[in-house]
Amino acid sequence: MILAIGIIYLLVILVIGIFSTKHQKDMDTFYVGGRSFGPWLIALAISSTTMSGFGFVGLPGLVYENGYSIFMIGIFATGGIFVSFLILAKPMRKISKKFGSLTIPDLLELRYNSKSVRVITALAILAGAIGYQMAQYKALGNMLQTILGINYGLALSIGVALLTIYVVAGGMISAIWTDFIQMIVMIAGSLIVFIGGMKMVGGMTNMNSQLSNINPDMVNAYHSTGSIGIFAFISYFFIYMIGHQGQPHVVSKFYMIKKVSMLKWACIIAASTYGITVLLWFTGLYARVMVENGSMAAPASPDLVTPMFIQNFFNPVVAGLIFAAVMAAIMSTSEAFLLVASSSIVRDIYQQVIKKGEKLSPGKELAYSRMVTLLVITVTFGLSFNPPDLVGWLGNASWGIFSASLVPVLSIGLLWKRATRQGAIVSSAVGLISSISLYILKVKGVYVPSLDTGAIAMLLSAGTFIFISLLTKPESNAVFDIDYKGLKDAKNKAI
Template identity: 75%
Template sequence: MDGNTIILLIGVAYLLGIMVIGLYSMKHQKDMDTYYTGGRRFGPWLVALAVSSTTMSGYGFIGLTGLVYQNGYPVFMIGIFATAGIFVSFLILAKPMRKIAEKFGAMTIPDILEARYNSKAVRAITALAILGGAIGYQMAQYKALGNMLQTVLGVDYQIALFIGVTILTIYVVAGGMISALWTDFIQMIVMVVGALIVFIGGMNLVGGMSQLNSEISSINPDMVNAYHTAGPIGIFAFISYFFIYVIGHQGQPHVVSKFYMIRKVSMLKWACVIAASTYAITALLWFVGLYTKVMVNRGEMAAPPSPDLVAPLFIENFFHPAIAGIIFAAVMAAIMSTSEAFLLIASSSIVRDIYQQIYKKGEKLPQKKELALSRWITLSVIVLTFLLSLNPPDLVGWLGNASWGIFVASLVPVLSIGLYWKRATKAAAIWSSSLGLVFSIGLYILKVKGIYVPALDTGAIAFMISTVAFIGISLITKQESSEVFKEISNKKADSA
């Protein structure tokens, strides 16, 4: 049996396994609540590994490995900042989101924001922001999935993408969030094992850390610095990453929506430590970018035709087929875990936030009808993002970064500041989210077209604009009462 066949069999076994989980989970889906939140009955390990796996994503495993190959150590600051961001998100948002969700029956972030600001407009704007960012981020996942499977299967990108999306469709549409949580749990274990194998094996291959750094420095001294002195990731990019990945982690709906699902609030502290630790371990896979740079420089490997192919080609070239198969499964796990999360939040934005709560004015649908509608909309989102991903506009790394920027600018001020600051007003929330959405998308388009290329990341600029607007407009508009603060106050009184 040749190496490619072994890799293929391991990959197929993994994909069939998660399909079985999805189909098995289908019988537990009773209504929209179980489809989107899993019934809020999961323990800290399941929730924690779901948070870390969806934070990593195909953007992390494929896109950032490619960016490390191009730019070196400065890209690792994203991992350091994102690890810190997990702690910040749990510290600031986990408890209030879980308590408010239980009181108001919230299933989505716009659910909580409508309760906080008593505004359908805030719900609509934030739902659109989530939908727009989710589609962009999902394109990054699909591109990573296509790149991965074309290497494993030896077929064209479009065919590989179709196969991957078909499998994803079966287990996400059928199983919903119950399937997502369990597959995230399994996938994160695979991701941790795969990252450790690659890190240790690759380090032995290049001759250790000192040798690695020496050779990388000889290629480009800027690649071993925390940020470039002359390259594309300079001090302003470094500052931007702080805003996007430390502060901005709180605005990532595919991650913070997991806070709804934990069984008890007291479990959140353990989930926080587990999530941050496992994410940091999986980020070791990014060293593949440096290993590949060294092996290409030595002439022991051909230069990858695209940075997005760095991880799959390195693994295929230098690992035993059985080990390579496990690592490929780990990378597919990263892609699949985030794909399912984004598909579900995009679907919930349409079904729950726009159709049911705005168009139907909160009318309760029959359980079977709302579950069927949720599945059909999820399927529609899959088809749309698949078509857009057949010819995606950017590298996986930069595409994912742009989507993070949309979420940061549109959601962080109204959510993280708004849940603590009683002075924040409905008008401020409407303007802040609107400006965040418009500027994050508009500035990114200008940057891609080369019309305006700012020193700071476009998402970071949009975030600063939306934050200033949120605070400023709150201070000049009339304060309104909110049931959310009454609920938090009552909880504090009860626990005293």
């Protein structure tokens, strides 16, 4: 029954992907869907890609190990959605409309009149996307491994094959529509697990009492000892609330909304729906209590907590629906990352730098985009057979890469006219190099700082950006010719 429901769900997603093929005419439709979507579609796409397989599989595993402290990620990420809409949504949508921007590096080259900024930020997006995609693939393999009762390698191969068909075929139109459907499934699954699991552990008070007996730190916002202390709390604030503005798979969706006036509704819907799906993370708390009282076997890896809990404690029909919700989280973010990764290569490096802006035919652009998407899938698939970390920490590291490389040059740069191209070049390079280097040193055990490596890199990048901008001469820029506040309603409707 679980398998049947899962197959039906995947077939529906595949049909949407294949059906969307006929709407793909050029890079504009492949990457931004022709800027034609309403607030509900954009909002649910933003909340579903913010959650991801990292959220639905990796974070319940971290909650299982660490308790309530991990929920600060969800709280800060919900706040981050509001911050991103407040700072970036309107200017990004208007710049995209006026100048035809399709990607984040498109906008950044325009802002700083610099190909170097385009290249560095495109490489940062590619690096972060590969890391995040590894997290999605590992989550996908863990889920199918449990459902099908097969080894991880075969499960990973099946999941990636299905994902490839509908992402390569459908592009962003497929992604937005499947995100919409998948977020509805994710909300339903989260509520079912939260309510059903709470009954199993005897309510919140009883559960918290048992968790406190296991370790008093399990019920605290941060731990008194160990790695999830006050510095982790501070790190989550920087990476997930401030750093949300640098997540290209999320903020690039601001390009796609039909009208600027719809953004305020999309913001409320996105934050609310994301907050509901965070309820699924209680799976980690439920599983920890049940393992301790002998009702559930201890998982071989924290990444298996969600699939094991669902399979063990829900009837097959409900379990099938919940598994579909988890698969939805994984696939919605996978498609978003594959598209931003391929756009960073085709649009931002090949077409705009190597070919120096040479115009390609729409058919050739689309063909290159699909080929590169397939290449990125192949590379990340190979790396995912032996990933260096748990799903949760892989996803966290990728958020850190994006935050450090993109937040200062994007968010500060669109607000601060004094920012210069020299500051942007050095800042984005410092963010990319430091975030990757510090994470590698941490994984190898060479240097394990109290503050998260991504947060450190973002602070270094922001400080560098401001310092060098103040030392260098600013230039006039077409981006600031747009009147963000004074446009009349009639003009908003036209946009």
